[in-house]
Amino acid sequence: MKEDTDPINLYEPRVFTSKFMPSPELVARLKGDVNKFLIVRVEDMYKHVTRPVPATRATIHSMLFLTSGAATMKIGSDTYTIQPGQVLIVPAGQVFSFCEKDVNRGYLCSFHDDFLIGKFSSERLKDFEFLRVWGNPRISLDAQTGQFVEHLFSRILLDYAEYGLNNLDIIQPYLITLLCEINRAYTPMSGSTQTSAVSLTNRFKELLFTHVRTHHRVTDYATLLHITPNHLNKTVKAITGKSPTKWIDEAIVLEAKVLLSQRTTSISLVAADVGFTDQAYFTRLFKKQEGITPSTFQKMIDLS
Incomplete structure (x- = not known):
């Protein structure tokens, strides 16, 4: 039996965007160390996707939240479609792919575990099952939680667009709150985590x-x-x-x-x-x- 190796490329965000979404406009929206954290409006990113993104891995977790339209993505071996008020999660290292024809609006936020060190331990992040490769990547929010989540995305983007990553004391707590709100609405694939x-x-x-x-x-x-x-x-x-x-x-x-x-x-x-x-x-x-x-x-x- 041969030893484990890792010949598969794990794309860092800036490399990924330059390969599949080459655009000076999009690059200008990405602030600071995007290998640790980034947030953009989906419509500001997706219009630069000119071809299907084949089976790929990334080094950071990604969260897609829609306010209008629909989005379809293959995560692992299964295909998921989300509508407004739903969140789609791609855990770091998980295989994903998507096409370029979806029409939607919303937010995309990506972050590395290290981004929350000092505010949240890596062990604590494991409590968020949706960030594990075996978790349920599609999460439906009720109307009130959807409003909270949209506000949190909007607030994080507002600070990020203006100041990049200079105000971590603002962005990190908001991100933790966002994860907690999503976690409250999360439903495991099996329907139970207790057995x-x-x-x-x-x-x-x-x-x-x-x-x-x-x-x-x-x-x-x-x-x-x-x-x-x-x-x-x-x-x-x-x-x-x-x-x-x-x-x-x-x-x-x-x-x-x-x-x-x-x-x-x-x-x-x-x-x-x-x-x-x-x-x-x-x-x-x-x-x-x-x-x-x-x-x-x-x-x-x-x-x-």
Whole structure:
């Protein structure tokens, strides 16, 4: 079994925007160290997206809140659409992609865990399940909470646009309050965070996110979790509706799509990077999940 490596690019915000949204106007709206924090109006950012953003990872958490229109994004293996009054979260390191045709208004706020050090501990941030890769990324707000959240986004943007990151004593507390308001409205995917089955399933997802390129069997994760493969199969299927094998296959293909989207990597190297010595087997798995071969997928990215 090969060692874990990390050949996948994690985009820092300024690199990401220059690659997918090249615009002096947008650059001018980004203040201070955008690898730590940024906030913009969605409409001021989205008009500069000229092509689909392929499977990608970022180094910071992102929160999208809409006041009008709709937004669709693929996060992990699932596609989500949000409407006004909803929030969509992309945790740092999670794979995401989106197209360029949505019409909407609202706010996009991104931040690194380090941005809140001194005000909020990294352990405390883990209490926000929506910032974990296994959390529910789509959060619906009631009317009153939606008003509070919109006000908080607006207040943070007002200070950021005028002063950048010079007034952290204002921006950080507002951001913490914003996270707390969203957390109050948050509903776990399973509907409950209290059962041992949910806890086990979330631990499986966390391990899968970390070891997907080197651990491809249900028995690998059962060993890490100190349970039997049968117990893991029954638990994950009961909570998510999908078997651990399905989760593993989807995660492998998702990882491969990120690598293929980088365009400079050959199919054989992508197969090796996600843990396959047999390129033909990798191609069959990819086609089973996506309906097309890795080479066809890469050509589609080249044409976008």
